[in-house]
Amino acid sequence: MATTFQKCKTDEKNKAYPCASTRCKHPWTVRYREPGGRSGRQREKSFPTKTEAVDHGVKMENDKREGTYIDPKRGAVPLKVYAEKWIGRQHMATNTEGTYERAFRLHIYPALGSRLLSAIRTDDIEQLGRDMTxxxxxxxxxxxxLTPLRSVCKAAVVNGDIGRNPFIGAKLPKLPNKAVDETQLPTGQQIQDMADEFRPEWALSIWLMAGLGLRTGEMLGLRIGDFQEDHVRVSRQITRGKAGQGPVIGPLKHRRVGDWRKIPLPTNLRDAVRAHVAAYGTGPDGALFKTLTGTLVAASDYATHFKKVTKLLGFEWSPHDLRHWFASTALSNGLPLLDVSRWLGHKSINETADTYGHLTPDSTGRAVKVMDVAITQHRAGLVLDTAA
Structure with missing residues (x-):
């Protein structure tokens, strides 16, 4: 069992020994053993008051009985040190590693990097979320x-370095509804207006995103060899690597290296690709788009030019709105949700349903007809009449 005492009254080596006061302000120490009985390592910790010391001892004993004991010293490491070691053990795609590096460097380390991992509380997570918004x-x-920090805290709990994930119960900025408002998307004519205003050697990119539902990095990663007669094979994306790396080639989002997906290729886009290559050639390894110096186009540079064009036209769309246009056009015209989800490269069909499910044609009338036929075939009407 844990024992509580004051060293000023029991330890001859203590500088306050011997203390004759019964109500002195010297600290109280709680001593206990780690799990393992007499073989368990002896620990002790001091507190300003006896109540705090007793409470800590009771908690340690309860944790041992319930099998949830955590060595307090395991989490006594600065978050920055712990996170860097954790990152070093992970197998991340280059783009994910770059994203995590920026999140830690720009937001997490400045706020919590020097704090002990075990000292981070739910209110610290909430404050970080508020500060960012x-x-x-x-x-x-x-x-x-916040995702990288969430992953580190989850791993620390699993590894037995902290007893509780500080993200549990945290009130974070409320995420907006995922459902896309189709009335706020560009029209086909407005998409063409953007393409007309774009740099000629990049103009095709607008309709590739709108006609194939590609993310910006996926569009920039296309090579001439990806295009077949009736489909395009998407297997890579251009992303931003670590600081100073510039654009790098990585696997698709939610996919491993070598994974790919096949998307139907409209005939007019197939012809436009051929005309584009004839006029502007290709970049590194047959890349469809390149800079003026012949290198890969960085997603950030593309986004800057896109914003410049849309601002000039009086629009406020992002490249992702072209992807939304593809999905809404496909679903509102009756193409199956599962197929559209696969073409978009979503992690699961649930993501597609949450974002675009409201755009699928109403099947109420079709359902009535289908069930009428099925019930009539089985003469349910006769059974119901007889029962009545």
Missing amino acids: TAGLSANSADAY
């Missing part, structure tokens, strides 16, 4: 930047 980040961006 106050600085102008959207709820989605704040959530994305």
Whole structure:
């Protein structure tokens, strides 16, 4: 059992020994053993008051009985040190590693990097979320930047380094509804207006994203060899690596290296690709798009030019809205949700349903007809009449 005492009254080596006061302000120490009985390592910790010392001892004993004991010293390491070691053990795609590096460097380390891992509390997580949104980040961006810290805390709990994940119960910025508002998407004519205003050697990119539902990095990663007669094979994306690396080639989002997906290729886009290559050639390894110096196009540079064009036209769309246009056009015209989900490269069909499910044609009338036929075939009407 844990024992509580004051060293000023029991330890001859203590500088306050011997203390004759019955109500002195010297600290109280609690001593206990780790799990393992007499073979368990002896631990002790001091507190300003006897109540705090007793409470800690009771907690340690309860944790031992319930099998949830955590060595307090295991989490006594700065978050930055712990996170860097954790990152070093992971097998991440280059783009994911770069994303995590930026999140830690720009937001997490400045706020919590020097704090002990075991000292981080739920209110610290909440404050970090508030600080990011106050600085102008959207709820989605704040959530994305918190993801690496969330992963580190989860791993620390699993590894027995902390007893509780500080993200549990945290009130974070509320994420917006995932459902896309189709009335706020560009029309086909407005998409063409953007393409007309774009740099000629990049103009095709607008309709590739709108006609194939590609993410920006996936579009920039296309090579001439990816295009077949009736489909395009998407297997890579251009992403931003670690600081100073510039654009790098990585696997698709949610996929491993070598994974790919096949997307139907409209005839007019197939012809447009051929015309584009004839006019502007290709970049490194047959890349469809390149910079003026012949190198890969960085997603950040592309986004800057896209924003410049849309601002000139008086629009406020992002490249992702072209992907939304593809999905909404496909689903509103009756193409199967499962197929569209596969073409978009979503992690699961649930993501597609949450984002675009409301755009699928209403099947109420079809359902009535189907069930009428099925019930009539089995003469349920006669059974119901007889029962009545």
